[in-house]
Amino acid sequence: MNAVGLVAFALVGAAKAIREEFDLFGIGVVGLSMAFAGGATRDVLVGRIPLVLRSPSEVALALVGVGVAIGLSAVLASPDDHPVTLVSDAIGLAAFATTGAIVATEAGVSAFGVVAIATINAVGGGAFADVLLDRAPFILFDDFYATCALLGGVTYWGATTAGTAAGTAVLVSAGVTVGTRLVAVARGWQLPTAQWLHRRGR
Amino acid sequence: MNAVGLVAFALVGAAKAIREEFDLFGIGVVGLSMAFAGGATRDVLVGRIPLVLRSPSEVALALVGVGVAIGLSAVLASPDDHPVTLVSDAIGLAAFATTGAIVATEAGVSAFGVVAIATINAVGGGAFADVLLDRAPFILFDDFYATCALLGGVTYWGATTAGTAAGTAVLVSAGVTVGTRLVAVARGWQLPTAQWLHRRGR
Amino acid sequence: MNAVGLVAFALVGAAKAIREEFDLFGIGVVGLSMAFAGGATRDVLVGRIPLVLRSPSEVALALVGVGVAIGLSAVLASPDDHPVTLVSDAIGLAAFATTGAIVATEAGVSAFGVVAIATINAVGGGAFADVLLDRAPFILFDDFYATCALLGGVTYWGATTAGTAAGTAVLVSAGVTVGTRLVAVARGWQLPTAQWLHRRGR
Numbered sequence: 001m002n003a004v005g006l007v008a009f010a011l012v013g014a015a016k017a018i019r020e021e022f023d024l025f026g027i028g029v030v031g032l033s034m035a036f037a038g039g040a041t042r043d044v045l046v047g048r049i050p051l052v053l054r055s056p057s058e059v060a061l062a063l064v065g066v067g068v069a070i071g072l073s074a075v076l077a078s079p080d081d082h083p084v085t086l087v088s089d090a091i092g093l094a095a096f097a098t099t100g101a102i103v104a105t106e107a108g109v110s111a112f113g114v115v116a117i118a119t120i121n122a123v124g125g126g127a128f129a130d131v132l133l134d135r136a137p138f139i140l141f142d143d144f145y146a147t148c149a150l151l152g153g154v155t156y157w158g159a160t161t162a163g164t165a166a167g168t169a170v171l172v173s174a175g176v177t178v179g180t181r182l183v184a185v186a187r188g189w190q191l192p193t194a195q196w197l198h199r200r201g202r
Numbered sequence: 203m204n205a206v207g208l209v210a211f212a213l214v215g216a217a218k219a220i221r222e223e224f225d226l227f228g229i230g231v232v233g234l235s236m237a238f239a240g241g242a243t244r245d246v247l248v249g250r251i252p253l254v255l256r257s258p259s260e261v262a263l264a265l266v267g268v269g270v271a272i273g274l275s276a277v278l279a280s281p282d283d284h285p286v287t288l289v290s291d292a293i294g295l296a297a298f299a300t301t302g303a304i305v306a307t308e309a310g311v312s313a314f315g316v317v318a319i320a321t322i323n324a325v326g327g328g329a330f331a332d333v334l335l336d337r338a339p340f341i342l343f344d345d346f347y348a349t350c351a352l353l354g355g356v357t358y359w360g361a362t363t364a365g366t367a368a369g370t371a372v373l374v375s376a377g378v379t380v381g382t383r384l385v386a387v388a389r390g391w392q393l394p395t396a397q398w399l400h401r402r403g404r
Numbered sequence: 405m406n407a408v409g410l411v412a413f414a415l416v417g418a419a420k421a422i423r424e425e426f427d428l429f430g431i432g433v434v435g436l437s438m439a440f441a442g443g444a445t446r447d448v449l450v451g452r453i454p455l456v457l458r459s460p461s462e463v464a465l466a467l468v469g470v471g472v473a474i475g476l477s478a479v480l481a482s483p484d485d486h487p488v489t490l491v492s493d494a495i496g497l498a499a500f501a502t503t504g505a506i507v508a509t510e511a512g513v514s515a516f517g518v519v520a521i522a523t524i525n526a527v528g529g530g531a532f533a534d535v536l537l538d539r540a541p542f543i544l545f546d547d548f549y550a551t552c553a554l555l556g557g558v559t560y561w562g563a564t565t566a567g568t569a570a571g572t573a574v575l576v577s578a579g580v581t582v583g584t585r586l587v588a589v590a591r592g593w594q595l596p597t598a599q600w601l602h603r604r605g606r
Binding site for chain 3 (some may be wrong): 021022024027029030049053054056059073131
């Protein structure tokens with residue numbers, strides 16, 4: 001699951017950079033940032049040297065995603081909107097959120113810390129990539145995306161706190177993230193804004 | 203003081219996100235970032251796991267600020283410009299600058315390090331929130347705001363270096379920050395730009 | 405070399421902030437960020453307290469660069485495009501890339517980690533300054549700049565892996581960075597975009 005996520009995340013980031021006509025260095029940086037900035041932030045927050053700086057195989061997978069994005073950009077306008085990409089991205093979201101929840105739990109942080117690190121691990125790379133592209137991170141105003149990772153983090157925390165075996169907690173947490181994400185894509189879910197809430201309240 | 207600051211900072215950040223029509227997740231992230239990103243950066247710089255990931259009560263206070271911002275946004279266009287908010291924000295600025303100076307001093311950094319970490323602790327959250335909102339941080343070109351935190355940091359360093367008791371240094375440092383900030387708001391102080399300096403020099 | 409780089413980087417960052425009419429605090433923050441954010445990120449990634457918070461002499465050098473930028477802005481529209489600045493900046497790029505490669509090698513990271521940290525050390529400050537100025541980092545789409553630091557990091561890694569003495573590896577790595585950068589400026593080198601590659605492929 002982690003491998004699928006690395007390829008998908010790097011592909012989505014690189015495709016965004018290609019549309020902005022960044023050069024090859026920029027395409028590589030945005031693709032790798034999308035794949036690794038969330039996990040690197042997680043590791044820095046819990047006081048570890050980021051895994052990406054120690055694990056060569058992870059980098060190779062992300063570079064595959066960047067290469068695929070460059071190749072596909074010749075034939076597809078938006079390879080990051082393709083159904084295969086959307087499903088792979090949902091799998092990556094679940095893998096990254098669950099990994100974040102595991103690392104945070106091992107580091108002994110609070111319940112908020114587990115959920116925050118799970119969410120940052122899953123969506124921090126995309127938010128960082130958007131900042132590099134000089135945009136507000138899309139996760140803050142659009143789509144039902146980061147909320148799926150947050151729900152996965154809450155599930156993991158709830159399951160482990162309730163004494164569930166670690167393997168089961170991972171499966172349930174990843175399932176909640178992938179499931180809510182795929183339903184959200186299919187049904188076009190959006191979170192409300194404050195303006196919408198106030199209109200409804202009248 | 204710290205509690206007042208957490209509520210005020212989260213309220214100001216959330217109010218900015220509401221004006222940009224971010225969704226509820228985005229409003230929460232910008233509000234919590236405004237309250238915690240400065241302190242988390244401070245902790246990462248001195249090699250500690252951020253306090254916000256370990257202390258549930260701090261998160262609860264910031265969520266109160268986010269909730270107040272959402273509620274007030276139905277009746278007030280800019281709850282972040284209300285006099286109560288401005289005074290609470292000045293108190294938070296002082297509390298955060300002083301906390302940063304204390305943590306930096308304990309970590310054994312240089313005089314520059316103490317002043318830099320005090321300033322980052324106080325205004326880093328607001329700068330990070332502005333980046334999430336896709337703006338240049340307002341502290342870099344507008345208002346007399348970050349300078350108050352910087353002066354508080356210099357005061358704390360000066361007082362402790364001169365052998366002042368820790369409790370007194372905290373009071374004096376916080377007093378300098380709140381005092382300069384409230385005078386700056388009342389009088390509309392601005393720092394000069396280079397262009398202004400050159401015009402004056404002619 | 406490091407001293408030349410600190411002055412040049414701070415000057416370039418401050419000159420950009422002056423053009424945006426930031427106030428004196430903003431000019432100082434962008435100048436110091438350009439000089440130090442890359443090295444601070446390097447130190448945080450390998451788990452050290454940033455050197456800039458412990459070494460007063462480095463801060464003094466960067467403040468000289470900020471002061472020169474403010475002074476020159478009265479007589480020169482773009483002191484950051486002056487040939488003296490371009491050469492000093494190339495020297496700084498080489499010094500910072502090589503320092504990053506040394507620190508990363510000591511921290512025991514992978515080959516990718518050495519190259520990534522060398523590049524972040526050299527160009528992270530400029531990228532961070534561009535984000536503060538609310539732009540996409542210029543290194544991602546313009547010029548042949550970050551690639552020189554990346555080549556310097558690859559050279560250092562290759563030389564030390566091949567058993568070259570540390571002093572020689574430093575010289576060769578710095579030489580590759582400065583050399584490629586000066587040739588790139590002289591010849592106007594650019595990295596291709598994906599769009600350019602696809603047009604060529606037809």
